[in-house]
Amino acid sequence: MLQQHRRxxxxxxxxxxxxxxxxxTRISLIETGRVRLDPGEATELADxxxxxxxxxxxxxxxxxxxxxxxxxxxxGWVTAHVFRKTTATILEESGQSPRQIxxxxxxxxxxxxxxxxxxxxxxxxxAARHLEQALRDIHEQGRQTPEGPAI
Numbered sequence: 560m561l562q563q564h565r566r567x568x569x570x571x572x573x574x575x576x577x578x579x580x581x582x583x584t585r586i587s588l589i590e591t592g593r594v595r596l597d598p599g600e601a602t603e604l605a606d607x608x609x610x611x612x613x614x615x616x617x618x619x620x621x622x623x624x625x626x627x628x629x630x631x632x633x634x635g636w637v638t639a640h641v642f643r644k645t646t647a648t649i650l651e652e653s654g655q656s657p658r659q660i661x662x663x664x665x666x667x668x669x670x671x672x673x674x675x676x677x678x679x680x681x682x683x684x685x686a687a688r689h690l691e692q693a694l695r696d697i698h699e700q701g702r703q704t705p706e707g708p709a710i
Contacts, residue, residue: 561618562590564608578607595625647676 565575572586588594589604596604601622605615643664650660661672 561604561608564610564614565590568607568609570608575604575607579603596622598622644676647672651677 565572572583575581575586576583585594589596598619601618605618610618647660647664650663655663657669657673657677660677661667661669664672664676666672
């Protein structure tokens with residue numbers, strides 16, 4: 560949508576770079592909906608692309624919606640590395656050998672697995688209980704019915 564509006568305004572990405580001082584890659588990401596805009600940036604873009612009132616309103620509404628925190632934002636800390644560490648921990652606790660864990664993770668060297676994914680052997684059962692309870696509480700909060708009138 561935005562790419563077409565830019566073209567309708569007779570602009571190339573390099574023109575946007577010159578006018579707004581943004582990187583070309585950022586413009587591409589914005590136009591394909593892969594990066595968020597703040598309301599000020601959306602207004603600048605709407606002005607430069609000469610958007611109609613209706614299109615400007617739509618862009619600003621979408622910008623506002625995109626700015627709202629979502630479950631994905633709450634889980635931003637979850638990365639592939641976190642999943643790999645979790646996998647390694649589960650396998651180690653189930654009695655798998657370092658070689659078996661390394662094979663599952665695709666490591667040629669078991670030292671990589673042990674140093675980066677399994678880590679120290681020291682355990683803290685009390686800390687584990689606290690973490691487990693905190694995660695259980697978070698999970699239960701997500702299952703509670705919200706208060707207030709049904710919509």
